[in-house]
Amino acid sequence: MFDILQYSFIQNALLAGICVAVVAAVAGYFMIVRGLTFAGHALPNIGFAGAAGAVLLGIDPVFGLFAFTIGAAIGISILGERLNERDTAIGVIMTLALGLGILFLSLYAGFAQQVYSILFGQIVGISRTNMLITAIASILTLALLLVLFRPLLFSSFDPEVAEARGVPVRLLAMVFLVLIAITVSLAVQVVGALLMFTLLVGPAATAIRIVQRPLWAIILAIALGVSYTCLGIFLAAYSVYLPVSFFIATLSFGVYLPVRLLSPLWIGRRARKSARSIQVDALPVSQVNEQEQSNSVETIGRIQETSH
Amino acid sequence: MLELMQHEFVQNAFLAGTIVAIVTAVMGYFVVMRAQAFAGEALADIGFAGATGAAVLGVSSLVGMFFMTLLAALGMGALGERVRGRDVEIGMVLSFALGLGVLFLTIYAQFGSNAAEGVGVLFGSILSVTRSDVLITLGSGLVTLLLLAFMFRPLLFASIDPEVAQARGVPVRLLSIVFLMLLGVTTAETVLVVGVLLVLALLIAPAATAMHMTHRPLTSITLSVALGLLFTWGGLMLAFVGTGRNLPVSFYISALAAISYFVSVTIGRMRSPRRHRDLPHPCGEHIALPDGQRQSPVQSEV
Numbered sequence: 360m361f362d363i364l365q366y367s368f369i370q371n372a373l374l375a376g377i378c379v380a381v382v383a384a385v386a387g388y389f390m391i392v393r394g395l396t397f398a399g400h401a402l403p404n405i406g407f408a409g410a411a412g413a414v415l416l417g418i419d420p421v422f423g424l425f426a427f428t429i430g431a432a433i434g435i436s437i438l439g440e441r442l443n444e445r446d447t448a449i450g451v452i453m454t455l456a457l458g459l460g461i462l463f464l465s466l467y468a469g470f471a472q473q474v475y476s477i478l479f480g481q482i483v484g485i486s487r488t489n490m491l492i493t494a495i496a497s498i499l500t501l502a503l504l505l506v507l508f509r510p511l512l513f514s515s516f517d518p519e520v521a522e523a524r525g526v527p528v529r530l531l532a533m534v535f536l537v538l539i540a541i542t543v544s545l546a547v548q549v550v551g552a553l554l555m556f557t558l559l560v561g562p563a564a565t566a567i568r569i570v571q572r573p574l575w576a577i578i579l580a581i582a583l584g585v586s587y588t589c590l591g592i593f594l595a596a597y598s599v600y601l602p603v604s605f606f607i608a609t610l611s612f613g614v615y616l617p618v619r620l621l622s623p624l625w626i627g628r629r630a631r632k633s634a635r636s637i638q639v640d641a642l643p644v645s646q647v648n649e650q651e652q653s654n655s656v657e658t659i660g661r662i663q664e665t666s667h
Numbered sequence: 668m669l670e671l672m673q674h675e676f677v678q679n680a681f682l683a684g685t686i687v688a689i690v691t692a693v694m695g696y697f698v699v700m701r702a703q704a705f706a707g708e709a710l711a712d713i714g715f716a717g718a719t720g721a722a723v724l725g726v727s728s729l730v731g732m733f734f735m736t737l738l739a740a741l742g743m744g745a746l747g748e749r750v751r752g753r754d755v756e757i758g759m760v761l762s763f764a765l766g767l768g769v770l771f772l773t774i775y776a777q778f779g780s781n782a783a784e785g786v787g788v789l790f791g792s793i794l795s796v797t798r799s800d801v802l803i804t805l806g807s808g809l810v811t812l813l814l815l816a817f818m819f820r821p822l823l824f825a826s827i828d829p830e831v832a833q834a835r836g837v838p839v840r841l842l843s844i845v846f847l848m849l850l851g852v853t854t855a856e857t858v859l860v861v862g863v864l865l866v867l868a869l870l871i872a873p874a875a876t877a878m879h880m881t882h883r884p885l886t887s888i889t890l891s892v893a894l895g896l897l898f899t900w901g902g903l904m905l906a907f908v909g910t911g912r913n914l915p916v917s918f919y920i921s922a923l924a925a926i927s928y929f930v931s932v933t934i935g936r937m938r939s940p941r942r943h944r945d946l947p948h949p950c951g952e953h954i955a956l957p958d959g960q961r962q963s964p965v966q967s968e969v
Contacts, residue, residue: 391754391755394754396705396754396755396757396758397754399758400705400709404864446702446704446705447699447871447875449704450705450708450867450871450872451871451875451924453708454864454868454871454872454921454924454925455921455925457865457921458917458919458925459918459922460864461862461864461915461918462914465918466914553762553766556758556761557762557765560755560758560762561759561762564758564759600773602769602773604765604766605770605773608762608765608767608769609763609766611759611762612759612760612763612766615759616759
């Protein structure tokens with residue numbers, strides 16, 4: 360089982376994959392809570408177009424990736440200020456970027472292997488240097504997310520109240536999107552646009568359905584992301600020619616589907632239990648003492664929290 | 668220009684482009700209204716999995732796309748009564764479908780000739796549309812438009828205010844599922860013309876631009892169709908005659924679409940305060956009145 364670990368390309372793939380999975384799980388949690396799933400799909404594709412432009416100009420793809428994803432992140436946060444306008448803005452910006460990408464590819468004579476690998480990924484086959492760059496970039500992004508953790512959480516769950524309390528909600532939204540853009544630019548060269556999206560959405564979506572507390576959900580998402588990545592790389596290494604991204608996407612969907620279908624059982628039960636405790640408190644009105652009253656107020660508060 | 672029209676592939680490209688532009692512009696109005704841009708994008712990418720799967724099995728890619736997008740539309744419709752706010756579910760289905768697409772592409776590249784055909788599906792190949800593709804597009808496009816015309820009023824009601832529509836007895840959930848299936852068929856057609864990556868250029872941009880200019884449903888839809896035709900014909904003509912360099916049609920279409928959207932948003936933002944002032948306030952109070960003359964109807968009744 361573990362004899363393939365001796366190969367250095369498998370070691371590199373595993374280490375880089377774990378780094379990307381950890382950052383993607385944390386960023387993905389906030390992305391889902393803020394309703395930015397579409398942006399998580401669009402930014403890697405936009406990065407692909409930027410890489411195509413960089414290859415055409417003969418510079419390193421990473422510059423094109425940064426220019427396009429950060430530009431798109433700023434554009435999305437300016438155009439998509441209103442919630443119902445955001446998806447449209449993301450869609451139009453993404454198609455413009457992809458149209459430019461197609462233009463660059465058609466101007467570039469020959470088959471730009473480097474660029475197509477950004478679309479589909481090439482995690483098995485990255486070098487030790489690339490692995491180290493990915494690791495350092497992941498740690499920096501994680502540190503930034505930790506610094507922003509509390510205001511980001513506040514403004515994600517209740518933007519109105521956060522704004523009233525002086526949290527710079529709009530600035531934070533833009534900074535968060537730019538942070539995702541940087542993460543995507545660094546990771547997409549390693550894992551590809553498709554796998555980037557899977558690692559952003561899959562673990563966090565499953566974790567949110569299982570536990571409710573933000574910190575536990577993030578920790579569970581990290582654990583899920585890392586185990587999908589390791590299992591996926593092992594399975595791909597054993598199947599010889601099947602792609603890693605297929606295994607990781609299938610694992611993530613295979614865990615998500617039963618959780619999504621069964622989660623009404625426990626999420627519903629939790630709500631029902633709290634509701635019943637309110638009824639018990641509320642029925643014997645004459646005997647209610649202050650202690651019980653404050654209990655029921657707490658339960659109502661908790662229900663309001665969960666329903667958000 | 669006219670000599671070009673004698674070539675059959677040019678005729679096919681214009682015919683298919685025209686049909687697709689009309690159908691997507693009408694569908695797009697509802698897609699933007701229902702905030703389902705992500706669903707449209709996901710269905711297109713799921714069509715990519717269908718097309719590559721069909722290539723592995725050796726059947727027509729259009730058949731594969733229709734099959735997969737209809738299946739996915741049913742799944743999305745069944746997962747939630749309203750797809751609005753169902754981004755995570757759509758994203759999960761999308762990532763799984765893309766994984767399948769990559770698997771099919773790999774198998775096809777290993778055992779078949781090359782991966783060029785799969786990449787063609789991604790970027791679109793309007794110039795290789797055949798006469799039978801045109802006929803299929805025409806048939807499914809007509810069915811889509813007829814069904815849309817048939818359920819126009821309830822669908823509009825359910826899109827604008829689903830809660831009230833449900834309370835008034837409109838079958839909101841059924842409408843949502845039927846609409847998603849129509850969207851699946853439409854995206855499969857659109858993939859033929861502009862490719863998976865650019866479906867949203869024709870689906871979202873004309874309708875969103877039109878809706879920034881006018882608020883009346885029928886005017887918006889008419890304007891959206893006109894813009895869709897403008898982008899498609901403009902893109903085709905620019906690609907054929909504009910430059911000698913043979914740049915891709917999809918680039919011109921997406922660039923025209925994006926520019927018109929950005930312009931309409933900018934104009935809309937500059938214009939909207941003044942238009943607001945002209946409207947009478949729902950309470951009967953005219954906002955533009957100077958402070959001294961301001962009267963609320965409640966006070967005047969008292």
